Amino acid sequence: MLPRVMLVCVVVVSGLIVTSSNAFQKRFALPAPPTKTDIERGRYLVEEVAKCSECHTPRKPNGELDEAAWLRGAPIWIQPVARIANWADRAPALAGLPSFTDVQAEKVLEDGTGPNGEELRPPMHIYHMAPADARAIVAYLKSLPAEVH
Numbered sequence: 001m002l003p004r005v006m007l008v009c010v011v012v013v014s015g016l017i018v019t020s021s022n023a024f025q026k027r028f029a030l031p032a033p034p035t036k037t038d039i040e041r042g043r044y045l046v047e048e049v050a051k052c053s054e055c056h057t058p059r060k061p062n063g064e065l066d067e068a069a070w071l072r073g074a075p076i077w078i079q080p081v082a083r084i085a086n087w088a089d090r091a092p093a094l095a096g097l098p099s100f101t102d103v104q105a106e107k108v109l110e111d112g113t114g115p116n117g118e119e120l121r122p123p124m125h126i127y128h129m130a131p132a133d134a135r136a137i138v139a140y141l142k143s144l145p146a147e148v149h
């Protein structure tokens with residue numbers, strides 16, 4: 001009887017040691033949920049620094065951004081002076097992050113590639129953001145209401 005109790009103790013204690021180790025936490029622990037500060041920082045980067053809304057928000061007939069459809073995808077209205085073969089004609093919806101997972105969207109912002117490793121087409125910029133900035137932007141985009149169909 002005693003040996004079995006001891007065995008259970010050894011298993012439990014070693015389990016606790018492994019799961020509390022730094023390496024385990026780094027690999028398997030869930031990332032902390034975004035705070036209000038992360039979301040506000042993401043809003044600032046999107047709206048005031050990178051100006052994502054200039055392409056990803058549709059415009060009203062007078063040319064102003066349509067705040068009622070903030071970041072819900074829009075036709076691209078700018079053209080290059082010289083033709084660029086793979087110029088995209090639409091910027092997809094970002095509000096609520098409807099088509100990419102968090103990790104896929106972070107990758108777009110950190111190295112400019114899509115889910116299959118393909119480069120995103122111009123005029124989407126190839127950003128090389130710091131992971132903390134990409135995460136803040138993703139937190140902000142997810143906090144926005146997606147389009148209701």
Ligand code: HEC
Binds near residue numbers: 105
């Ligand atoms: C100059 C216009 C422009 C700006 C500014 C811009 N984008 Fe884009 N974005 C695009 C276009 C066009 C695409 C589609 C590219 C393609 O089809 O390969 C795109 C694609 C994306 C995608 C892939 C989404 C999907 O569903 O395919 C993400 C994510 C994204 N942009 C995020 C952002 C964020 C975040 C910012 C600001 C930090 C930003 N974009 C700024 C034009 C722009």
